[in-house]
Amino acid sequence: MAQEQVSVLIVGAGGAGLSLALLLRQQGIASLLIERRTDVSWYPRARTLNFRTMEVFRSLGLDEQVRAAGAPISRMFRKHTLAASDQEELLNPTTLVEHLEEISPYPLGRYCPQSRLEPLLRGEAERQGVDVRYGTELVSFTQDETGVTALLRDRATSNISRVKAAYLIAADGAHSRIREALGISTWGVGELPESQIFVYFRANWGELIQGYEADAILTSNESGRGMFLITDQDRGMFAITYNPMRGESAQDYPIERCQKLIRAALGKPEIDVEIVDLADWRPIQRVAERFQEGRVFLVGDAAHTMPPYLGLGVNTAIQSAQNMAWKLAAVLKRQATSQLLTTYQTERHPVGTLVAEQSMTGPAAVLFEKEMRGNAQLHLKDPLPILYPIVGYRYRSAAILSEETATASPNEFELLESLELHGLPGSRVPHVWIERQGQRMSTLDLFDGRFVLLTGAGGTAWNKAAATIASRLGIELAAYCFGPEADLLTLDTTWEARLGISSEGAMLLRPDSFVAWRSTSLSANPLETLERVVAHILGKNKTPSYHA
Numbered sequence: 001m002a003q004e005q006v007s008v009l010i011v012g013a014g015g016a017g018l019s020l021a022l023l024l025r026q027q028g029i030a031s032l033l034i035e036r037r038t039d040v041s042w043y044p045r046a047r048t049l050n051f052r053t054m055e056v057f058r059s060l061g062l063d064e065q066v067r068a069a070g071a072p073i074s075r076m077f078r079k080h081t082l083a084a085s086d087q088e089e090l091l092n093p094t095t096l097v098e099h100l101e102e103i104s105p106y107p108l109g110r111y112c113p114q115s116r117l118e119p120l121l122r123g124e125a126e127r128q129g130v131d132v133r134y135g136t137e138l139v140s141f142t143q144d145e146t147g148v149t150a151l152l153r154d155r156a157t158s159n160i161s162r163v164k165a166a167y168l169i170a171a172d173g174a175h176s177r178i179r180e181a182l183g184i185s186t187w188g189v190g191e192l193p194e195s196q197i198f199v200y201f202r203a204n205w206g207e208l209i210q211g212y213e214a215d216a217i218l219t220s221n222e223s224g225r226g227m228f229l230i231t232d233q234d235r236g237m238f239a240i241t242y243n244p245m246r247g248e249s250a251q252d253y254p255i256e257r258c259q260k261l262i263r264a265a266l267g268k269p270e271i272d273v274e275i276v277d278l279a280d281w282r283p284i285q286r287v288a289e290r291f292q293e294g295r296v297f298l299v300g301d302a303a304h305t306m307p308p309y310l311g312l313g314v315n316t317a318i319q320s321a322q323n324m325a326w327k328l329a330a331v332l333k334r335q336a337t338s339q340l341l342t343t344y345q346t347e348r349h350p351v352g353t354l355v356a357e358q359s360m361t362g363p364a365a366v367l368f369e370k371e372m373r374g375n376a377q378l379h380l381k382d383p384l385p386i387l388y389p390i391v392g393y394r395y396r397s398a399a400i401l402s403e404e405t406a407t408a409s410p411n412e413f414e415l416l417e418s419l420e421l422h423g424l425p426g427s428r429v430p431h432v433w434i435e436r437q438g439q440r441m442s443t444l445d446l447f448d449g450r451f452v453l454l455t456g457a458g459g460t461a462w463n464k465a466a467a468t469i470a471s472r473l474g475i476e477l478a479a480y481c482f483g484p485e486a487d488l489l490t491l492d493t494t495w496e497a498r499l500g501i502s503s504e505g506a507m508l509l510r511p512d513s514f515v516a517w518r519s520t521s522l523s524a525n526p527l528e529t530l531e532r533v534v535a536h537i538l539g540k541n542k543t544p545s546y547h548a
């Protein structure tokens with residue numbers, strides 16, 4: 001059998017796999033992305049992209065497309081039937097967080113369901129030349145020190161082909177077979193005691209959803225109780241909750257009964273409802289014990305699955321993909337040693353765990369406590385403000401160089417004391433308004449896949465050193481200087497305090513917009529200092545060298 005060679009084989013074209021393929025493409029790495037389904041899914045599932053995810057898409061130059069595909073906000077209403085005029089607003093995300101404008105240029109969330117996001121990402125990946133193969137599934141794989149050998153099946157022809165990849169990415173979702181094949185155990189409660197049937201249907205319901213196109217509608221009437229999620233003018237999903245404790249099961253909901261329930265919930269019996277698919281669903285809390293096994297990495301739900309109550313699943317999946325992409329690219333381009341790849345686990349495992357824990361807080365916790373009392377795994381945490389699982393943490397790993405590295409355990413993960421990010425190494429860069437070539441933008445707009453160095457007017461020596469280091473270490477490093485005569489004008493007079501550097505200082509930012517290192521002052525030898533810092537981040541120098 002002929003063998004195809006690829007750098008990276010990504011299994012699964014959900015939010016994680018598609019984003020990773022694009023992020024790798026941006027780094028100049030070609031990947032093969034395979035997906036078992038024959039086409040993108042039109043099932044809405046995740047609906048809201050949070051600001052951190054929009055920042056990732058911004059760095060890919062896709063934020064405008066994503067914005068255009070969605071709507072500003074998704075609310076939740078309760079109505080007797082969809083046709084009824086009475087309504088009660090249950091959730092309006094704009095009221096959840098105050099002062100977000102100090103943290104990100106984006107609002108808390110932007111409505112863009114997976115049914116619109118995935119086609120957009122697929123189209124973009126194909127346009128950019130990513131090898132995307134739908135209708136292709138991973139059958140088996142083996143790995144050794146030279147790479148991963150995988151057998152793929154074309155589902156239309158049943159033909160088996162062999163691929164040799166330097167790395168295999170398991171983006172194969174919550175029930176990851178790759179994770180299972182690797183024998184990686186998981187932490188978490190597993191399936192939660194909430195049972196739902198997702199009914200995907202077609203109906204001419206355009207007039208009923210007018211004004212609610214981005215919303216979720218709970219219907220409260222006895223003969224049609226459930227929740228509508230809208231896909232588009234003639235397609236949607238109706239979620240019906242059933243209770244196994246009362247002896248109910250999914251078999252109690254055949255197509256005819258679902259059809260009847262949806263008609264009653266619509267409140268317009270004359271509308272024809274065609275059932276397209278039924279899925280029995282339970283929310284899951286499950287975090288893989290390891291995200292890496294040799295040359296195989298778990299990304300997205302395969303690594304961290306959580307119930308959807310805080311809307312963090314696909315968001316965390318995409319953010320983990322971003323953490324993985326630049327590291328994998330740096331190793332494949334021989335800019336970094338494979339030590340850099342181990343920091344994917346060090347950094348994202350605590351985040352995945354935090355997000356999975358937090359997704360069990362809030363009103364949902366009451367249900368679980370009642371239903372699952374006695375489950376040893378159920379350690380419900382106190383709820384944190386919603387911003388914490390998104391940006392309220394600080395990585396502590398070998399890919400971060402901070403004042404405290406010498407004393408802190410490299411696996412230590414810290415929640416930030418304050419959500420006003422101050423440029424601490426390991427945290428996401430603070431959002432500061434700046435002006436570049438007459439254009440107002442955020443510090444977050446400086447990211448396009450490269451490392452970024454920020455210096456003040458007194459720190460031009462850092463800036464000069466950056467070009468030399470980039471060519472010596474073979475990396476792409478965009479260096480910017482703040483100042484009236486320099487390339488960046490700060491529109492925020494408190495920028496030094498916001499970033500935690502002085503005018504003579506410097507801040508090195510990773511391609512994922514996290515602070516790698518900063519110096520409050522000019523060092524005696526900026527070239528040597530910066531070179532040692534970058535080499536350390538890339539895993540080439542194991543001795544921490546915060547002050548060179």
Ligand SMILES: Cc1cc2nc3c(=O)[nH]c(=O)nc-3n(C[C@H](O)[C@H](O)[C@H](O)COP(=O)(O)OP(=O)(O)OC[C@H]3O[C@@H](n4cnc5c(N)ncnc54)[C@H](O)[C@@H]3O)c2cc1C
Pocket residue numbers: 011012013014015016017034035036037045046047048114136137138139171172173174177299300301302308310311312313314315316317
């Ligand atoms: C009802 C519902 C509502 C949700 N709401 C939200 C929300 O509001 N916000 C949010 O952030 N998240 C939400 N989520 C969670 C979100 O959908 C998931 O976190 C997200 O889809 C995970 O993306 P992924 O790419 O990791 O996995 P998936 O989207 O599951 O993609 C995995 C892909 O791998 C493919 N695959 C599996 N095995 C193979 C194989 N052997 N070969 C080839 N392909 C394979 C599958 O076909 C699948 O397409 C919700 C989920 C549900 C079910």
